[in-house]
Amino acid sequence: MLRFCSPWQYAMHAMNDPHTSSSAAVFRGVRRATPIILGYVPIGFAYGVLAGKSGISAANTLIMSLIVFAGSAQFIAVGLFASGTGPAVVILTTFVVNLRHLLMAASLAPYLSKWSRRRQAMFAYELTDETFALHSTATRDLSDCPLEALSLNVTAQASWVLGSALGVVASNLIGDVKPLGLDYALSAMFIGLLVSQCTSPVRVATAVFSGLLATVLFLAGWHQFHIIAATIAGATFGLAVEQWTKG
């Protein structure tokens, strides 16, 4: 397939044909987002149903998917709103739950050096666990083709908002996504992405260490900080192994 991702190729090509290059990049982004759509529509649906049943207005339910766009934090917030928790606690909880994105953003930052500030800001807005996972396994595409990456992100959020909207509409009916196994879609996607990350013994060791530590911390009652703590410890462990085996 023809790829026109660097600005130079882009400009050269656009002079001859103003449409194909950019529309092809947009299309590639949409296509790569397919596994995310499979996960986001049903889970967004479940969120919409839950929010509707918890007495959050249809408009607010959709606004949250538009301006927060963070799956687990939105579910937690709905529960907190329903139990009458105050704004400060809801915001603080959201901050803690989503702090892991700090590490994800840091890990992708080197590949965004050629991007404009405006595009970086747009990209960060839709950086979720799932979009991060896809981009981190295709860092060359990320670096060379902002349009494709942004298209992937926008498609992901669109499917999340669509799922939320369907959930709001259906919240008066029965909203059970379990019989189709749809609630497993994102876990299955993470399995596929994790396997594609395990390209060396050091990376396998990093994943095993981090996963087991996160499980132990979760069992010990760290229900918010276990991911970020295990990630820092796991990457540090992997780095130590890497340095030690090198020298």
Added chain:
Amino acid sequence: MDQGLILLTMVGMGAVTYLPRLLPILFLSGRTLKPLIVAWLRLVPPAVLSAMLLPSLLVPEERIDLSFDNIFFWAALVAFPVAWKSRSLFATVLVGMGLVALARYCGLGL
């Protein structure tokens, strides 16, 4: 809770979610980082994916459950080799979802 107050709270939620996603990109991109930091950042993806995934497979509720009721764990035992062999995200997702649906149809799981 008042819908107006919910809206204001959500604006706050949006801000505290966006900043951790944005600031590292603004501050770290375009800089030459020390090789050791770059090597560390490269290990973040496998670490964070595994840290999110493994507890959700092993601990469905408050404790480790490896019985047949925990169909997420058993489906993962199939999905991992499928991912390894096929190298296809789509195939992995379909097999995983299919197994969970099948198990529930047979009366297993929650």
